[in-house]
Amino acid sequence: MNKVENNKAWFLVLPVVLLVAFSAVVPLMTVVNYSVQDIFDVNTAYFVGAEWYREILQDPRLQDSLVRQFIFSFFVLLIEIPLGIAVALMMPTKGRGASLCLILLAIPLLIPLNVVGTIWQVFGRTDIGLFGWALTSIGIDYNYASNPIDAWFTVLLMDVWHWTSLVALLCYSGLRAIPDAYYQAASIDRASGWAIFRYIQLPKLQSVLVIGVLLRFMDSFMIYTEPFVLTGGGPGNSTTFLSQTLTQMAIGQFDVGPAAAFSLIYFLIVLLVSWLFFTTISHLDKAK
Amino acid sequence: MNKQTKKKLGISAYIFFVLLPIYWLLNMSFKSNEEILGTLTLWPENFTFDNYAVIFTDPTWYMGYVNSMLYVTMNMVITLVVALPAAYAFSRYKFTGDKHLFFWLLTNRMAPPAVFLLPFFQLYSSVGLFDTHLAVALAHCLFSVPLAVWILEGFMSGVPREIDETAYIDGYSFHKFFIKIFLPMIGSGIGVTAFFSFMFSWVELLLARTLTSVEAKPIAAIMTRTVGATGIDWGVLSAAGVLTIIPGLLVIWFVRNHVAKGFALGRV
Secondary structure (H helix, E strand, O other): OOOEEOOOHHHHHHHHHHHHHHHHHHHHHHHHHHHOEEEOOOOOEEEOOOHHHHHHHOOHHHHHHHHHHHHHHHHHHHHHHHHHHHHHHHOOOOOHHHHHHHHHHHHHHHOOHHHHHHHHHHHOOOOOOHHHHHHHHOOOOOOOOOOHHHHHHHHHHHHHHHHHHHHHHHHHHHHHOOOHHHHHHHHHOOOOHHHHHHHHHHHHHHHHHHHHHHHHHHHHHOOOHHHHHHOOOOOOOOOOOHHHHHHHHHHHOOOHHHHHHHHHHHHHHHHHHHHHHHHHHHHHHHHO | OHHHHHHHHHHHHHHHHHHHHHHHHHHHHOOOHHHHHOOOOOOOOOOOOHHHHHHHHOHHHHHHHHHHHHHHHHHHHHHHHHHHHHHHHHHHEEOOOHHHHHHHHHHHHOOOHHHHHHHHHHHHHHOOOOOOHHHHHHHHHHHHHHHHHHHHHHHHHOOOHHHHHHHHHOOOOHHHHHHHHHHHHOHHHHHHHHHHHHHHHHHOOHHHHHOOOOOOOOHHHHHHHHEEOOEEOHHHHHHHHHHHHHHHHHHHHHHOOOHHHHOOOOOO
16 A cells, blocks of 8 residues: 655554653663662662673573573474464354354463463363373373473473464464455365465465464564463473573562573563564565 | 365364363362362363352452553554554655564564663663553563564555555545555454454563563463462463453453454565
């Protein structure tokens, strides 16, 4: 669409700019401020430059949770994106069945994050939870509270349960937008099921998949409440992700300076990786 | 037909996987603690409403739901009021710095809430908004507004410009055109935006818990007190959990016909 050049449009965006400036710029400047100062009390603060950044980058706690965070987000994308596409392909296309599927699939998306944690905390327990009880009764030694591998497995399973629906619903809406003529042409050409998927459905899903991958990456990278409720970050530190490390530092120990430096590095990583995803995918798009 | 049957089996299996943990929570909410901690039963053998009675008779419990609903509603209203004109501007006009502004808005969606924890606490305390519903609503706006602008912009771009122009020729003022003609045309977009704001604000706990102490404490934070000296009160915890799922179900019921388009953020 050709847009009209009109700077009066600024008046229409002004409310958003003011609101976001109040709730983003002011706090962000506070964080920047903290990250370069050593603050003892309201009146005594020293400028320390990049000191906190140097300290925090060498902190093994940060390094470890960063590695865990990347592994977690990698597995989340690896499992949820293909599974979401598969679920979307299996969904009925019209009628009551379609609405029912949409509603049932969307349920996990609307449960408060700590309740999601609670559901799986209960569900995975070997004494009162169906899942843990079922695994133990078929002879698998499962305990998410003491075995790091089981804890990881449960956290991942919980995230798959929680968010695959989002990818599925995105893909479902992408699939519904493909005109019937495409499928008719394919059936005249006697295209196989795989060919229809590879050459018609997948390319048409690209724009929704970009949204899906971005949202899933960002949100899995910021995950806090669910693993915190489920495992408390344990056993040991095995499921402590970045947000939890940061919260421990900022609220638990009041290390404001290092926590602020950490915050900015964290934010920049999310920005950078999201930008990388976005440009790579849109470049692939142009190359075709 | 064979292929259709396979699809049906597959989707049923997935939905079974989605519903099973929720069923387990529902199951536990109708049991007494003795039954929960006793032998494992697939359905409640001594069916009881006691756990729900605890919540509905104690104001410190049910006020949590009221608080959560209040700030979620405020968040939805504020988000729509500021995002609608902005999305219109982005979809219709070119103006100095529009692309940068749009990207800057989106970057806020990428900020981990944990980053804003401490500064938010200090900011809202200093302006006297700490422990109010408005503080939580405003804090959540930071994350819901960028997404709202993005979704609405997608829907608005699907409405042809000619409609705007015809309305102006017919003598409509901008306000009248926007409210009477334009908004009804993007009704499903507004529904979906409200849904996404609800989705973010209702499920978020970290900020909501940090910015409140007593007056505006969300239900999700109140739930933690089922952990007492004598152990966890599993029955009441499950009942409280089940009650948090119901508002979500109502919302999804209202937007069910728009989700297909809306989940692609108006972009298919």
